[in-house]
Every structure is written in C-alpha cells, then in structure tokens.
Amino acid sequence: MESTWSYGAVAFVDVLGFSALVSSDSKSIEPLHLEKLRALLGNVKEASPNLDVRAFSDCITIAAPLTSDRVAHLFESVISLQRLLVGGGVLVRGGVAFGKHFADDTLVYSEALIRAYLLERDKARFPRVLTDPDLLDWYFHNDDTTPELADAVKALLLTDRDNQIFLNYLRPGDLEQHLAVIQAYKVDNATPSVLEKVQWLGQYHNFVAQSVDSPHVFSGPMLDGFREVIVSP
Known part of the structure; x- marks a missing residue:
C-alpha cells in the first residue's frame, strides 16, 4: 500500500457475535475460533x-x-x-466506500475507512456488505473501467428491498452448506436482533435458491411468521 494521502477504496467488515466467539475460546484450552479466523484472514491475504x-x-x-x-x-x-466466514458459521456485515486514505505500519488515517464504517453502522443492519453509491458511480463511469470490468462487478451486486446495493456472496453451489448454517439457529433462543438477521439471511438465501430452482430452500418458524400460544396442561 502506498504511504501517500491519496484516494483509495476501503471495506470495513464487522464480525457479528465476536464477543461470543471470544467468550467461547476463553473457556477452552485451545482457542478454536481464534485459529479459524487467523487461517481465513491468511487465505484472503495470500x-x-x-x-x-x-x-x-x-x-x-x-x-x-x-x-x-x-x-x-x-x-x-x-x-x-464473507463466503469463507459464513461457511464457518460466522456472520458479518459491512460497507465499502472511497475517499482520501493513508496507511503505514503505524497509522491508518482514512476518510474512506470512516465512510465505510458509517455505512456499516447506519445502514447495513443485516448480514450484508453494502457498497457506497458514490463508489459505484465512480467505478462505472471511470475511463479505466472496461466493459469486462463493469460486467464483472455488476455480477457481484444485488439491490435489496430498501434500495441498498450489497455484495452477493452466495453461489448456487454453496446453497446446501449455506442452508445448514441458517438452520443451526433455533427460534427458542433467538433474540430479536438474531431473529431479524436470520430472517434476512433466509430471504436472501431463498432468492438465490429460487433463481436456480434449487431444492435447498429455507423454511420454518424462524422465517414463516407467527404461532399460536400453547399453554401446557
């Protein structure tokens, strides 16, 4: 990375449930989640x-x-x-934005990072990584964006129901594994925050599944709605 105060693009990714991962590792002799995250980041860096x-x-x-x-x-x-983390049962959300950016071994001083963070904090809400409209406007109108590059990035994007554009990480070949990740969440111990995230994830999953006529469709009480009250005798 060049150590100059120049324009850059930055992704800010928040690992959801991180405190629970740390708490789980703190009770074990070997930190399972720590090693998993280190390995995943190593793969991305490589x-x-x-x-x-x-x-x-x-x-x-x-x-x-x-x-x-x-x-x-x-x-x-x-x-x-995101694909690697979700495949390991770790949900994330985030934002990608651009602006002035400086980074070296000591300091990160970045307008782009702040804009990406605010996008994650204020608008992401669900397990999705949003893209800043200004970044996309620059990208698709930049003279160096060839038709091939434009088509490649367009294929990575989806527009959500609130008109936010997010990165589409789910491939048809990953639907079975992705379904298992969603089904691991149980309605009996789901907080309102977890419930809305799983509901969004299930709807996103089903959108991709239905687009390829896949049998791996998510259903059940976490997604389908309301239930009658059952009173024990």
Whole structure:
C-alpha cells in the first residue's frame, strides 16, 4: 500500500457475535475460533497480495488504491472473505466506500475507512456488505473501467428491498452448506436482533435458491411468521 494521502477504496467488515466467539475460546484450552479466523484472514491475504488486509478486535479492513482493477479485486476479496466466514458459521456485515486514505505500519488515517464504517453502522443492519453509491458511480463511469470490468462487478451486486446495493456472496453451489448454517439457529433462543438477521439471511438465501430452482430452500418458524400460544396442561 502506498504511504501517500491519496484516494483509495476501503471495506470495513464487522464480525457479528465476536464477543461470543471470544467468550467461547476463553473457556477452552485451545482457542478454536481464534485459529479459524487467523487461517481465513491468511487465505484472503495470500489471495490478495495487492490489497491491504488488517484485523483488529471484531473488525476487518481491506484497502485498495482507487483504480478500476484494484477496486474490482477489492469487491472480489470481500466476497471471498464473507463466503469463507459464513461457511464457518460466522456472520458479518459491512460497507465499502472511497475517499482520501493513508496507511503505514503505524497509522491508518482514512476518510474512506470512516465512510465505510458509517455505512456499516447506519445502514447495513443485516448480514450484508453494502457498497457506497458514490463508489459505484465512480467505478462505472471511470475511463479505466472496461466493459469486462463493469460486467464483472455488476455480477457481484444485488439491490435489496430498501434500495441498498450489497455484495452477493452466495453461489448456487454453496446453497446446501449455506442452508445448514441458517438452520443451526433455533427460534427458542433467538433474540430479536438474531431473529431479524436470520430472517434476512433466509430471504436472501431463498432468492438465490429460487433463481436456480434449487431444492435447498429455507423454511420454518424462524422465517414463516407467527404461532399460536400453547399453554401446557
């Protein structure tokens, strides 16, 4: 990463349920989740040598210079990271934005990071990584964005019902595994926050499943709605 105050694109990814992962590891001799996260980040770094990948506490950032090919690579890397984490039962949400950015071994000083963080904090809400409309406007109208690069990034995006555009990480071939991750959540111990996240995840899952006529469709009380009150005798 160039140590200059110049424009860059940054992804800010929040690991949901991070405190529960740390609490679980703290009760074990060997920190299972720690090693899993380290391995996943190592895979992303190895596959993205031209990007700046960092992790601190429950946050992961990936930064790239503001060029069309690097931004496309950034989107692909964030999707790969989310796919790996969700496949391991770890949900994330985040934002990708652009702005002035500086980073070296000591300091990260970044308008882009702040904009990505605010996008995650204020608008992501569900297990999705949102893309800043200003970044997409720059990308699709930049002279260096070839038709091939434009088509490649467009294929990575979906528009949600609130008109937010997010990165589409779910591949048809991953539907069976993804369904198992969702089904691991049980309605009996679901908090309102967990419930809304699982409901969104199930609806997103079913959108992809129905688009390819897959039998791996999510259903059940976590998604389907209300139940009558049962009083024990």
